[in-house]
Amino acid sequence: MRDRHFLSQTGLISRRGLLQRGLVAAAATGVASLPLRAFGQEPLSVAGIYTVPVEQQWVSRIHIAALAAKEAGQISYTFSENTANTDYPRVMREYAESGVKLIVGEIFGVEQEAREVVLDYPDTAFLLGSSLPADPEYPNLAVFDNYIQDASYLSGIIAGAMTETGKIGMVGGFPIPEVNRLMHAFMAGVKETRPDAEFQVSFIGSWFDPPKAKETAFAMIEGGTDLLYAERFGVSDAAQEKGILAIGNVIDTQAEYPDTVVASAIWHFEPTLQAALANIAAGTFKADDYGLFSFMKEGGCSLAPLGTFDGKVPQGALDLVAEKEAAIKAGSFVVEIDDTEPTSV
Structure with missing residues (x-):
């Protein structure tokens, strides 16, 4: 699934180009050295759900980190952009039903509705930007924010x-x-x-x-x-x-x-994503706050x-x-x- 509602605002095409250069720059500063998946191990299926274009500042950083992990062979990756908050729970369900193992995105405008979806798919890991703290009642939902x-x-x-x-x-x-x-x-x-x-x-x-x-x-x-x-x-x-x-x-x-x-x-969203992937691989993914991985001392x-x-x-x-x-x-x-x-x- 991949929703692309191309916008007509001046500069969107150049910003998509900027996004690609951002991926190259990220690789140059160490993303290219991400650990490759073990031999014979299938990449983890990951889906991104974004309420704005992937060029938008905040979302672009998640997108770049996911693309880098895909290039490293760690994950397969698909995404939906320009997803309205009213459609967000539906898109979450569609990805979870399709068998995606990790869903990333942002639920600032749909906090409670998203949590209701999370409970229906306990075998899917959710790593979502949120203003609320991690809650053990939603054990497969980890939250993050850009603490930069x-x-x-x-x-x-x-x-x-x-x-x-x-x-x-x-x-x-x-x-x-x-x-x-x-x-x-x-x-x-x-x-x-x-x-x-x-x-x-x-x-x-x-x-x-x-x-x-x-x-x-x-x-x-x-x-x-x-x-x-x-x-x-x-x-x-x-x-x-x-x-x-x-x-x-x-x-x-x-x-x-x-x-x-x-x-x-x-x-740099890479430390956040890598921590989540490591926990999923180890079977230890749970309701955690990944915000600290945005701190400078964590890279x-x-x-x-x-x-x-x-x-x-x-x-x-x-x-x-x-x-x-x-x-x-x-x-x-x-x-x-x-x-x-x-x-x-």
Whole structure:
């Protein structure tokens, strides 16, 4: 099963190309060395169910990790994208009925309905993005989230050093924990190098509406913002058109915006997926929270290379980034996780 409702928004084709380059880049940084399946052992059947196109930042990271595991011979992989929340339980059932052994995806908008499906298929493992904790009453459902606050904090340090006015605009999808914590971490990082920074925060009420995100960003620029936090697609387009800087989120879009995107906090889903595959192989998969595998010390997130901005970021900021990154990986410094809704300050 593979639902493809191609969108007409400008840039979707290039973003699919960006996704493929992301897979190549992931392989170059170690995904290609994933353990191959044992001789004679069939790949584990995996299905992905996504409510947005696979180009969307968050989902793309899951998709890339699954493609890499497929290339390594660990899994077979099929997926459905643009699945409406109202259809999500039905698609879950169809995949489970087909014999798929692991279903990955995100159930933020269909939490309870998804759990009802999980109970009907105890022999299927479910690894799903969720705002709720793991629950032993659903023993075959493990949850995860993108806890990449470590990388977001580091990107904030760079942003604080690059803004000239100290006015920073932040455009997000929805004010939910998985977005809020990244924004708060970014803001904390900014304060390290620009203590007097001011933030304008806005949410567009959509996970994939580049035109609305762009319009919101334009309004912020008109209000004096000279650097944007691009939690959604469309924000960097506005920054590029107006000649200001942007900080990326979850994926690296520096190649697409070489004069705009200074740095990006990158999410690596590979550690999360590999942990799940190992537990399934060992027969130990259960109701767990896999969120910790997104932490920097677990290899779940990183700061993207500066690319064309190499040599343009003040050395003092880079030194602080290196110091904080080492402390995070050593466990001597912990970036605060704040899931409350951020406000303009």
